[in-house]
Amino acid sequence: MTDFTAFDAAVEAQAGDVLAQLAALCRIPSVSAERGPAMLDAAAFVQTLCTAAGVATEPADQPAGPPIIIGRAGSGERCLMIYNHYDVQPPDPLDEWLSPPFEPQVRDGKLYARGVSDNKGDLVARLAAIRIYQETVGPLPLRVLYVIEGEEEVGSPFLFRFGEEQGTLLSEADGCLWEFGSKNADENPVICLGVKGMAAFDLRVRTATMDAHSGNGGIFPNAAWRLTEALDSLRAPDGRVIIDGLLDHVRQPTEVEERLLESVPFNHVALQASYGFSNGLLGGLTGAAAVRRWLMEPALNVNGLVSGYSGPGSKTVIPAQATAKMDMRLVPELTPQIAFGLLREHLDRRGFSDVEIIDHNDYLMPWRTSPDSAIARAVTASISQVSALPPIVQPTSPGSGPMWELCGRNGVPVASAGVSWQDSHVHAPNESIRIADFVEGIKVIGRLLEQFARDDNE
Amino acid sequence: MTDFTAFDAAVEAQAGDVLAQLAALCRIPSVSAERGPAMLDAAAFVQTLCTAAGVATEPADQPAGPPIIIGRAGSGERCLMIYNHYDVQPPDPLDEWLSPPFEPQVRDGKLYARGVSDNKGDLVARLAAIRIYQETVGPLPLRVLYVIEGEEEVGSPFLFRFGEEQGTLLSEADGCLWEFGSKNADENPVICLGVKGMAAFDLRVRTATMDAHSGNGGIFPNAAWRLTEALDSLRAPDGRVIIDGLLDHVRQPTEVEERLLESVPFNHVALQASYGFSNGLLGGLTGAAAVRRWLMEPALNVNGLVSGYSGPGSKTVIPAQATAKMDMRLVPELTPQIAFGLLREHLDRRGFSDVEIIDHNDYLMPWRTSPDSAIARAVTASISQVSALPPIVQPTSPGSGPMWELCGRNGVPVASAGVSWQDSHVHAPNESIRIADFVEGIKVIGRLLEQFARDDNE
Numbered sequence: 001m002t003d004f005t006a007f008d009a010a011v012e013a014q015a016g017d018v019l020a021q022l023a024a025l026c027r028i029p030s031v032s033a034e035r036g037p038a039m040l041d042a043a044a045f046v047q048t049l050c051t052a053a054g055v056a057t058e059p060a061d062q063p064a065g066p067p068i069i070i071g072r073a074g075s076g077e078r079c080l081m082i083y084n085h086y087d088v089q090p091p092d093p094l095d096e097w098l099s100p101p102f103e104p105q106v107r108d109g110k111l112y113a114r115g116v117s118d119n120k121g122d123l124v125a126r127l128a129a130i131r132i133y134q135e136t137v138g139p140l141p142l143r144v145l146y147v148i149e150g151e152e153e154v155g156s157p158f159l160f161r162f163g164e165e166q167g168t169l170l171s172e173a174d175g176c177l178w179e180f181g182s183k184n185a186d187e188n189p190v191i192c193l194g195v196k197g198m199a200a201f202d203l204r205v206r207t208a209t210m211d212a213h214s215g216n217g218g219i220f221p222n223a224a225w226r227l228t229e230a231l232d233s234l235r236a237p238d239g240r241v242i243i244d245g246l247l248d249h250v251r252q253p254t255e256v257e258e259r260l261l262e263s264v265p266f267n268h269v270a271l272q273a274s275y276g277f278s279n280g281l282l283g284g285l286t287g288a289a290a291v292r293r294w295l296m297e298p299a300l301n302v303n304g305l306v307s308g309y310s311g312p313g314s315k316t317v318i319p320a321q322a323t324a325k326m327d328m329r330l331v332p333e334l335t336p337q338i339a340f341g342l343l344r345e346h347l348d349r350r351g352f353s354d355v356e357i358i359d360h361n362d363y364l365m366p367w368r369t370s371p372d373s374a375i376a377r378a379v380t381a382s383i384s385q386v387s388a389l390p391p392i393v394q395p396t397s398p399g400s401g402p403m404w405e406l407c408g409r410n411g412v413p414v415a416s417a418g419v420s421w422q423d424s425h426v427h428a429p430n431e432s433i434r435i436a437d438f439v440e441g442i443k444v445i446g447r448l449l450e451q452f453a454r455d456d457n458e
Numbered sequence: 459m460t461d462f463t464a465f466d467a468a469v470e471a472q473a474g475d476v477l478a479q480l481a482a483l484c485r486i487p488s489v490s491a492e493r494g495p496a497m498l499d500a501a502a503f504v505q506t507l508c509t510a511a512g513v514a515t516e517p518a519d520q521p522a523g524p525p526i527i528i529g530r531a532g533s534g535e536r537c538l539m540i541y542n543h544y545d546v547q548p549p550d551p552l553d554e555w556l557s558p559p560f561e562p563q564v565r566d567g568k569l570y571a572r573g574v575s576d577n578k579g580d581l582v583a584r585l586a587a588i589r590i591y592q593e594t595v596g597p598l599p600l601r602v603l604y605v606i607e608g609e610e611e612v613g614s615p616f617l618f619r620f621g622e623e624q625g626t627l628l629s630e631a632d633g634c635l636w637e638f639g640s641k642n643a644d645e646n647p648v649i650c651l652g653v654k655g656m657a658a659f660d661l662r663v664r665t666a667t668m669d670a671h672s673g674n675g676g677i678f679p680n681a682a683w684r685l686t687e688a689l690d691s692l693r694a695p696d697g698r699v700i701i702d703g704l705l706d707h708v709r710q711p712t713e714v715e716e717r718l719l720e721s722v723p724f725n726h727v728a729l730q731a732s733y734g735f736s737n738g739l740l741g742g743l744t745g746a747a748a749v750r751r752w753l754m755e756p757a758l759n760v761n762g763l764v765s766g767y768s769g770p771g772s773k774t775v776i777p778a779q780a781t782a783k784m785d786m787r788l789v790p791e792l793t794p795q796i797a798f799g800l801l802r803e804h805l806d807r808r809g810f811s812d813v814e815i816i817d818h819n820d821y822l823m824p825w826r827t828s829p830d831s832a833i834a835r836a837v838t839a840s841i842s843q844v845s846a847l848p849p850i851v852q853p854t855s856p857g858s859g860p861m862w863e864l865c866g867r868n869g870v871p872v873a874s875a876g877v878s879w880q881d882s883h884v885h886a887p888n889e890s891i892r893i894a895d896f897v898e899g900i901k902v903i904g905r906l907l908e909q910f911a912r913d914d915n916e
Contacts, residue, residue, distance in 0.1 A: 033771045090773050096668065102629050128605030154771055196673065200772035210554065213885040214785055215857035218697055218757035219739050219748050224782070225760055228686040229695050237687050239676055276667030279813050281677050290677050299675035302682035303775050308762030309783055313491045313612055314658035314818055315548050316785050316858075317761050319883050324682070327672055327766055354736050360772055399673035400774075403590065427671040427775050 002450050004443070006136040011442045014132065018442065019111065019435060022051060022124040023104040025086070026113035029035040032066065032087035032154045039066035039150050041087040046148055049124065052146035053131035055146055066150030068162055070169075071129060074140030078453050080375075081145045081173035083406060085152035088115030089427045096429035116422035119179045121433045122441070123148065125419050126177075129445030137446070141453035145173055147406060152179070154199060155362025156402040157314040163405040170410040174376025175452060177445075179401060181418025183437065185270030188389045191379055192416040193260075194396035195403045196299075196366030197330030199339060202358035203230060211308070216318065223322035224307040229331055230347060231324060232357045234300055238283030239293065241300045241328075247335040253296055257395040260371060264291045264394055274423050288442040294398050298339070299329040311423045329400060336363040368396050373413030375452060382447035383417055417444055460908050462901070464594040469900045472590065476900070477569065477893065479507060480582040481562040483544070484571035490524065490545035497524035500544040507582065511589035516594040518581075524608030526620055528627075531588060531637045532598030536911050538833075539631035541864060542581040543610035546573030547885045554887035556692055568890040577637045579891045580899070581606065583877050584635075595904070601913035603631055605864065610637070613658060615636050615822025628868040633833025633910060635903075636857060639876025641895065643728030646847045649837055650874045652826030652854035653861045654756075655788030657797060658814035661688060666778040669766070675777065681780035681849055682765040688805060688813045689782060690877035692758055696741030697751065699758045699786075702804045708793040711754055715853040716721030718829060722749045722852055732881050736867040752856050756797070757787040787858060796822040823862035826854050831871030833910060840905035841875055842853045844898055875902055 030042035043059070043066055050057045050071045059067035066087065091101035091114045099105040101114035111121075134140060149159055165168065185188050207221035236242050252260060268286045271277075285293055303326060306318030328339050340359060347355050369391055370376065383391040397414075397416070407414050419441035424433045488500035501517070501524055506861045508515045510713060517525035524545065549559035551573045557563040559572035562720045569579075592598060605628075607617055620626065642648050665679035695701050726744045729735075730766060743751055766777030786797050798817060805813050828834065829851055855874070865872050875898035883889045 028658070033769065033773065087773075090767070092769075093669070093766070153774075198774070200774065207736055208887070210883065211551070211886040212733060213857060214757075214759040214761060215758035215787060215855065216749045216752065216757075217785075217787060218755055218856070219743050220733070221735055221737055221740055222760055224688070224763050225693060226697075227763075228689045228760070231686045232690045235683060237683075248514035263593065275670060275678070277679055278665055279679055285677050293676045294674065297676055299672075299777060301672040301774070302680055302686075302766065303672060303773055304683050304766030304768050304777065305685075305763040306768045306778060308760065309548070309550070310764045311491065311548065311550075312761050314783060314820065315491065315668055315761055315885070316611075316656070316759070317547075317656065317798060318759060319762065322763060325772060327675075327772065329673060330677060362772065397673065398676070399671060425668065427773070428669045430668070 002137055004446060007132060007446050008443055010136045011051050011439060015214065018124060018128045019263040019438065022116065023113070025110065025124060026104045026116050027102055027118045029102045030087050030150065031090050032117070032151050033046060033090050037038055043067050043069060043150055046086050046123065050146070052132055055127065055130060055144065057369040065158060067361040068158065069148040070145030071148065073144045074142055076142040076453055077141040079145055079173045080452050081147060081170065081176040081242070081407070081412060082120055082126055083147050083151045083176055084126065086120065086123065087150045087153050088118070092204045094161050097409065098430055109436065110434050112432045113432055113433055117420040117431050117433050118426045118429045119418070121419045121438055122180060124390040125438055125441040126445050129442045129449070132442070133446050133449055141450060152401065155198065155360070155364060156405065157362060160405045162408055163402070167410050168408065170412060173412045175373060176407045176412050176414045177375065177379065178403065178414050178416035178447065180420065181416045182424060183422060184265065184392065185422045186205045186265055186266035189383045189387050189390050189417065191393045192385070192397035193371055193376060193378070193414065195366065195399060195401045196396060197334070197336060197366035198327055198364040198400035199330065199336035200360040200362045201329045202360055203324045203326060204356045205230070205354060206235050206321045211320050212318040214316040214318050222317050222318045224319050225309060227262065227307065227322040227324055230352045231302065233350050234346070241298050243342050244332065244349065246298060249338050250298065251332045253395070259290055260393055260395045261295070264392055266290045270422060278409045295394060295396050296331060298331055298334055301327045301329070303327060312448035320343050326449060329398070330366045332368060335365060364400045364402055365408070367404035369413045373415070375413050378448055378451035379415040379417045382444050382451050384444045385447050396453065417448070462596055462904060465590060465904050467895060467899055468590045468594045473897050476582060476586045477896065480574065481569065481571070483578050483582060484562045484574050485560055487560045488545050488573070488608065489548050490609045495547065496797055497696050501525050501527060501608055502580065504544050510603070512592055513585065513588060513602065515538045523616060526616065527606040529604030529606065531602045532600055534600040534911055536600040537603055537631045538600055538910050539605060539628065539634040539865070539870060540584055541605050542577055542584065542637050543607045544578065544581065545608045545611050546576070546916035547611050551812070551887060556888055567894065568892050570888055570890045572889055575878040575889050575891050576884045579877045579896055582639060583896055583899040584903050587900045588907070590900070591904050591907055599908060610859065613656065613822060614863065615820060618863045619861040621860065621867055625868050627863065628870060631870045633831060634865045634870050634872045634874050635792035635833065635837065635906065636861065636874035637805065638878065639874045640878035640882060641880060642723065642850065643725035643880045644723055647841045647845050647849040649834070649841070649849050649851045650855035651829055651834060651851065651872060653790070653824065653857060654854060655794060655824035656785055656822040657788065658785045658818040658820045661685065661782045661784060662779070662814045662816055663688070663812060664742045664779045669778050670776040672774040673777050674888045676834060678776050680776045682777050685765065685780035685782055688810045689760065691804070691808050699756050701800050702807065703800050704756060704792065704797065707796050707835065708812070709790045711853070712811045714829060718851055718853045719749055719753070723848055724749045727881060753852060753854050754789060756789055757793055759785045759787070761785060787856070788824045789824060790824045793823060809850070822858045823859055823866070825862035825866040827871045833871050834873040836906055836909040837873040837875045840909050841904050843905050875906070
């Protein structure tokens, strides 16, 4: 077994420099929803980090949008795929940030910036580990195939085709280290073996060709009311999705998944403290019931509501148009196609055929992989060697990503490990990672390169 | 009976000039919700028009906000109060205007501009009539007391106190000509004897201290969902307000009101053509049932919805806050105070005590007056002399205004007459009046000065 003393010492010694690289990357406002020039700046910066780590890069053929970067390093029997992305979510609401989202700031042992947790922190930590491994231990003991895209936060629209076209290349991988990872409220590192699927869409109603004076509100249709009525038919107040027939497509957990679920803790008190819920969790969920809803059931989200007058004071108007910006989170075997079909039928059956579904065509398939794979074992072992508390293995993340598109279709098992914490505020203001987790995360990846190379129990 | 030949000839001859005055007033963007310097510009312009009409003005003591102008002219037994306002609604959505809202444009016999119908057209027509009467007929046969405010579109917050403080002055009036008036779809001029009350407010929910990643949507509360659930408990899809106990406070129509209601036509085909409703009127209402809902029942309106992400594409977020901008339209004896109390109790009873009611403190009382008053008879007679089709008398407008505050509390009967048409698009883009209606409206006011002075059947 390799001695990681020199590796760990170098990680500690270089922590400040690596953190500065991360801050520099976070300074680039690579908001994929905005499609600005920052996307290419971020891609170029990532390629520089790859080069410094001895990872040879080439942008994949991607005619529109920010490049998918393919990086290769090392040699050996085993091939480890690593997936990350250099794009970030929009930073609004801006006025809730304590420091500007693209001006990284260290406060109280944490680095705050948009994207620092999701997932520039992991990207920089992993490249640092690959570089420092070679500087302190020796040549990489396996092949690394690094896939880094710039459109994860807008649903990875090109990764679907990429995963298909690059099937031969991607199938070489024996396992994939997924993009993210976080400690939970009890400080256990969490390993995820799957993701939920996702489909982003708008529900849009137009009830008239123009707004009208609200004196007529007793008899004139109002798009905002119409939208709220349609929405209320889709989800119960306790959070269950009540679209007709949707749950019929949800696969029951396997025995293995059931076993994993039992070991997933759920600290609703810590969640309450983090998020300050005024009414607790939906339906008063706690414990095992909360875990099951959170991980194993579909979810339907309103991301935003837009209708009528939104300025100061009042405007006594009947809005002619209303839009709900939405996403669905899907679990096996509920595909986006099935979900959209059922949604349309559900609305039509209730007389809401005037409620349009604007499909953003951002589909991600739900996918889960086995806890018995070499990558799952190697990630578990690597974290166990470094972290104070043992890892928890979840059958899936509650989040989504192109896991089926990149790995599932090409037969590559997956596990995740990362540098985030319970209060990382992913997709929200004041996103952060703890510097100690970041340093620990680099150490975990160093072990993983070794563990995954020599694991032969698959 | 006075010969109006010279008066009418002068109205025709000066129509272009008066229309130019109206256009100049419409060019001033006096949006009271914005409280900008345009308010004082509009007030000054109105005072100039008053002076030209021989109406002596003084601004009432109004320490905050745009001035309430009091104008006086004429002498005689009878005193006619006239009420108008020089402020307008916000012009958005701007992109739906065919010509800019504050650049008046004549197209196809109509003048388009924000406020041209509500109610700068009436204000300018009435002052023109007063001026031309004196130029062509002789001294005014009655006293005119003109009250012109600049905050009608934000709920007339100062007129409440004005109506109380100026009670002695206002009680001198024998009747009041209300601000507006319109032809209906069948081209009958409509006279209104009352208004609905109004209360503007926001419903606001905060479910957490920050937004969260929508992967957690199965278990995390979502302010947008919470708001839609609360809203859906307040109004039935057919438009009836279902706040517990609210209808118990609605006074049944009197016999006189019932008789008037029977004569109110309801052309739902024309409304459909004007507004392009995708699903007809609420609850499929037509005919007498539509008239009753429209005029005699309260209404609850969503004016706008604001929550979460409203930009392009998608942002997979759970919003922590959601707001519905709303107004209630009230009928006797349902006061704003009663309605707010019932709304709070209704929400609390259903577990929505976290849904805040943000009371804008813009209250208007509901008020109706008798069809047998001198002013109602005089308005009816004056319109009948000029208009091609006979007027329809409605017990109330579906809209609101400070009628109780100005007239009701001071015992002054009210009737309305005005220059708008079915498609005036009040409070909406492409607001307009027809130039022929504007000219006819000036002629009506000329007759009214005469009719009201000599009507002694009261």
